Amino acid sequence: MPVVAKFCAQLKSHLVLNGYALVFSSGATSALGVVYWILAARLYPEATVGLNSAALAAMFFLTNLSQLNLVHALNRFVPSAGRSTAKLIATAYLVSVALALLTSGVFLLGIDLWAPSLRALRADPASAAWFMFATASWCIFTIQDGVLAGLRQAKWVPLSTTSYALIKLAVIALAATRLPRGGIFFSWTAPVLLLVVPVSALIFLRLVPRHVAAAETRGDGLRGRSVVRFVAGDYLASLVWMATVNLLPVLIVERAGASAGAYFYLAWTIAYTLYFVSVNMCMSLVTEGARDEARLNLYSFETLKQTLRLVVPIVAVVVVGAPQILQLYGSAYAAEGATLLRLLCLSAVPYVFVAVRISMARVQRKILTIFCVYGALCALALGLTHVLLDRYGVVGVGWAWLVAQTLTMGVLLLTDLRRAWGPLLGRAA
Secondary structure: OHHHHHHHHHOOOHHHHHHHHHHHHHHHHHHHHHHHHHHHHHHOOHHHHHHHHHHHHHHHHHHHHHOOOHHHHHHHHHHHOHHHHHHHHHHHHHHHHHHHHHHHHHHHHOHHHHOHHHHHHHOOHHHHHHHHHHHHHHHHHHHHHHHHHHOOOOOHHHHHHHHHHHHHHHHHHHHHHHOOOOHHHHHHHHHHHHHHHHHHHHHHHHHHHHHHHHOOOOOOOOOHHHHHHHHHHHHHHHHHHHHHHHOHHHHHHHHHOHHHHHHHHHHHHHHHHHHHHHHHHHHHHHHHHHHOHHHHHHHHHHHHHHHHHHHHHHHHHHHHHHHHHHHOOOHHHHHHHHHHHHHHHHOHHHHHHHHHHHHHHHHHOOHHHHHHHHHHHHHHHHHHHHHHHHHHOHHHHHHHHHHHHHHHHHHHHHOHHHHHHHHHHHHHO
């Protein structure tokens, strides 16, 4: 079977193998996530799902704010860190946890100002403490993917994330009667607190020593100032994207109500899985590009092809079967969210090109390019959402995402990507 043989040959490449491991992780957890949200939609009222999803979105925003986009910095610098690898990772852990405790504390103190519908998060000291420590733990859980990818050990990511998803399923089933209002949030956060310790032990006690021993250079492999400059610039650029993605559910709940928030969040959860295909494949691109920047254009074009082969067929299936997929959550979700789901999934196709260009810029340390791309997406997506949400409801948000991604892809294809891939296409012809 030539197709199978070709696929097996491709898996010998670290670029493809690690990318596929990360994609498999997202795919497995997303499939289990569908089961999870089916249970949530059946066990909890729509308003409760909406409020808990807004609380999760707030936590994710604070996590992204606090981890300084270190998942991508570690993905970029761990491959060349040498004997400084353990120090680099430990520093990232400590900085992100400290910032998570600070930002989540500030968020809770001012919750009446920016998210009054989430007052339950600080209803008592135990609830407030849980939110703060859950945010800190989620920082480490997020960073670990970048560490494992940078170590060329992405094969461990599916084990960690699948274990998390399975534990989450068990917890939500048990929490439905005991925690009728906050069971969804609890089931998302409790498993993380259980998993960060063993995964961190694996990284520091086994994988890092093996990485250092196999390093091509015995030196440190990086300079502190260059890492700090990269982190600062990449973080400022990514803040724009973080705010756009993670605060949007909160905005919808505040402007359109909790039920609209539930319809949007479940459709977005399904569609954003396709975004993660691009993100995960591109993490492998950054690792291999950092090791051999001279082949970055070739690696990036191969990543584009591999990612489109995964994304396009799935998008086609979801576009056709959107009502049936959302019917699993309930008839109201199917009626209100089918068109939204189609539009959000279609936007994942142009995002493949956007994600590849951003990852190339990370390897090249072109922070201004990353900022411009994120800035364009933010301005287009939020601007169109502001105009279309009141007029068309949550469907307007879907149109905003699709138009924003498509326009950004078009500009990149006419400029940076044409210069990078033109010679490759010429040789192929």
